[in-house]
Amino acid sequence: MFWNKQRLGIDLGTANTIIYIEKKGIALREPSIVAKQIETGEIVAFGKEAEQLVGRTSDKYEIIRPMRDGVIANFELTKQMLSHYIKQAVHRSISRPEVVICVPSNISKVERRAMIDAIKDLGISRAMIIEEPFAAALGADLSISEPRGKMVVDIGGGTTDVATISYGEVVDNITTRAGGNRMNEAIQAFVRENYQLAIGYGEAEALKIEIGNAKFTEYDKNDKMVVKGRNIATGVPDERIIYAKVVSEALDEVISMIVTSIKQVLEVTKPELSVDIMESGIVLSGGGALLKRLPERLYDEIGIPVHLSKIPLDSVAIGAGKMLKELNKQGKEHERRSR
Structure with a gap:
């Protein structure tokens, strides 16, 4: 009992x-x-x-x-x-x-x-x-009860939540359907269109984790992965070598949606809180936050330091x-x- x-x-x-x-x-x-x-x-x-x-x-x-x-x-x-x-x-x-x-x-x-x-x-x-x-802010050990503005971007499977928090309350926020699932779907669509290969959701997830990145560099140009799927033209099983640059291009639209959401929240954030966020930076959480070099990409686009929470997924x-x-x-x- x-x-x-x-x-x-x-x-x-x-x-x-x-x-x-x-x-x-x-x-x-x-x-x-x-x-x-x-x-x-x-x-x-x-x-x-x-x-x-x-x-x-x-x-x-x-x-x-x-x-x-x-x-x-x-x-x-x-x-x-x-x-x-x-x-x-x-x-x-x-x-x-x-x-x-x-x-x-x-x-x-x-x-x-x-x-x-x-x-x-x-x-x-x-x-x-x-x-x-x-x-997510609590889980990242942010001092959210303070009279100072904090910004959290939680990138889950279905949605990305962007919020400013102060005095223990959500002040401004936006939710967009630009999470990890949409990233996988973008990879599936890109591989289908450019390689005439239909791949499963799991293969797209593997591509994202293994060679996906938010900010492609010359150091990534040789990163590649063999994926298996169905040849659209013949209908039979087939495989292709997919390079990191291709995956990065596929992910770009989804990352841009997240960037836009962050900017929209910052536009309506009170100046006093904006100053706090500039000083403390933006905190990323959620499984989607684990995408390679995402903090660097967001910093380049927004100009505010971006930090990954200690255990993003949890x-x-x-x-x-x-x-x-x-x-x-x-x-x-x-x-x-x-x-």
């Missing part, structure tokens, strides 16, 4: 779900993917296990991402996936845990309510929603975990705003 109250911080993202357990730290990191048998509707796999089936399953199975652009696209599958991950993270049955969960800063009240309903349907006793850039979940300490004090106010 489980008697103590379990408290969890959850980054329920488009690409990955990360769970933080109070006093223990990160307990789970899994892709936000579900595999379902089409004929029966039965769920056959979650996360990494389901990811292995992507592009390799017959027509009997369907691969579903229940989260889209940071919000719930499939309510029932999101609940099942989250229930599975919570049980997997705590390794035992739990009794009405308390949860802090993160969402993009621009979601509607209806989407916020859907998120709370999804997790409360799992038997969770209390749920508090916080905005992803706020959580910053939001860690920040949610830190908010667990504030659950009793701030929970009622956050729940009121979420209605």
Whole structure:
């Protein structure tokens, strides 16, 4: 029997779900993917296990991402996936845990309510929603309660959140659909158009990680990778050598969208806060922030120092975990705003 109250911080993202357990730290990191048998509707796999089936399953199975652009696209599958991950993270049955969960800063009240309903349907006793850039700032150990402006750019799978924070609140923010997934899709489209090769999502992800970069230099010109896919002209399996310059060109449009969003937030930021941001710089978090030389590219475009948070992939979940300490004090106010 489980008697103590379990408290969890959850980054329920488009690409990955990360769970933080109070006093223990990160307990789970899994892709936000579900595999379902089409004929029966039965769920056959979650996360990494389901990811292995992507592009390799017959027509009997369907691969579903229940989260889209940071919000719930499939309510029932999101609940099942989250229930599975919570049980997997705590390794035992739990009794009405308390949860802090993160969402993009621009979601509607209806989407916020859907998120709370999804997790409360799992038997969770209390749920508090916080905005992803706020959580990312906490997870990056920024002193956000100070009367000084901070800027956080959280590049997730589905969205990029840009926000200025001061006095413990988000002051100005923009969310754009320019996350890691869009980068992968841009690589797929570029390889298809220029090499007549259709490649899978996993191959595009591998290209991004292995030879992708935000600021191509002469030192990268020999970086290359062999990718396999389907020849569009012949319809048969084929492979091509892809160079880093090609991947960089494919990523350029998505990076430009992120740059534009940062500039848009800076344009509406109060002068006093802008001075603070110039001094302290911009902090990057999220899995997309790991793209090679992204801080340097953003500095070149914007002229403000850009720093990578200590653990970019986990910053939001860690920040949610830190908010667990504030659950009793701030929970009622956050729940009121979420209605």
